[in-house]
Amino acid sequence: NAGVMQNPRHLVRRRGQEARLRCSPVKGHSHVYWYRQLPEEGLKFMVYLQKENIIDESGMPKERFSAEFPKEGPSILRIQQVVRGDSAAYFCASSPPWQGASTDTQYFGPGTRLTVL
Amino acid sequence: SQKIEQNSEALNIQEGKTATLTCNYTNYSPAYLQWYRQDPGRGPVFLLLIRENEKEKRKERLKVTFDTTLKQSLFHITASQPADSATYLCASSKDSGYSTLTFGKGTMLLVSP
Numbered sequence: 001n002a003g004v005m006q007n008p009r010h011l012v013r014r015r016g017q018e019a020r021l022r023c024s025p026v027k028g029h030s031h032v033y034w035y036r037q038l039p040e041e042g043l044k045f046m047v048y049l050q051k052e053n054i055i056d057e058s059g060m061p062k063e064r065f066s067a068e069f070p071k072e073g074p075s076i077l078r079i080q081q082v083v084r085g086d087s088a089a090y091f092c093a094s095s096p097p098w099q100g101a102s103t104d105t106q107y108f109g110p111g112t113r114l115t116v117l
Numbered sequence: 118s119q120k121i122e123q124n125s126e127a128l129n130i131q132e133g134k135t136a137t138l139t140c141n142y143t144n145y146s147p148a149y150l151q152w153y154r155q156d157p158g159r160g161p162v163f164l165l166l167i168r169e170n171e172k173e174k175r176k177e178r179l180k181v182t183f184d185t186t187l188k189q190s191l192f193h194i195t196a197s198q199p200a201d202s203a204t205y206l207c208a209s210s211k212d213s214g215y216s217t218l219t220f221g222k223g224t225m226l227l228v229s230p
Contacts (some may be wrong), residue, residue, distance in 0.1 A: 035218075057216070
């Protein structure tokens with residue numbers, strides 16, 4: 001079974017450029033979560049998506065950040081006009097269709113490390 | 118707002134001893150708590166989940182407890198090994214089902230041979 005896949009693993013951007021981070025969930029999982037981990041900080045929730053729907057984006061910065069999970073293809077986290085403060089590790093997690101309490105676990109990808117110069 | 122706290126200081130123990138990590142929560146009652154392991158440069162890996170109506174959960178050398186009176190979860194690794202050295206994250210969710218997780222900052226465990 002392939003786990004959650006994220007690419008690229010490392011991404012370097014200059015200030016003002018756009019960053020696109022991709023996440024392919026575990027096969028059969030229909031729910032995707034994005035988290036950000038700043039140096040010396042814990043994982044912070046950003047956005048929760050189902051296919052073609054944003055369920056909860058309460059952790060997403062109001063400007064420059066957007067996310068989608070289309071019917072076909074990976075989930076994309078897009079950061080426009082990046083700034084140095086966007087440098088962090090971005091993790092994607094997925095979970096299966098809910099079938100009771102045993103499916104509350106989230107499965108994480110290896111992360112994308114974004115460096116803004 | 119929901120708050121999860123873990124001891125920020127690294128825990129150093131000798132191989133073979135039991136490691137005990139603490140997770141405290143405030144301002145809410147989580148439906149469940151989860152423990153993850155994270156190695157440097159890697160994503161978190163799920164270890165155990167314990168629900169609010171469960172006192173204790175075990176998996177091989179791992180044990181988790183959930184005390185709703187103390188608002189605390191303890192994570193134990195018995196017969197610790199150097200390979201157990203990693204950062205351990207506590208996470209909680211208010212609701213069962215699809216729900217976002219609130220994470221603690223993690224506690225680094227170092228097991229010396």
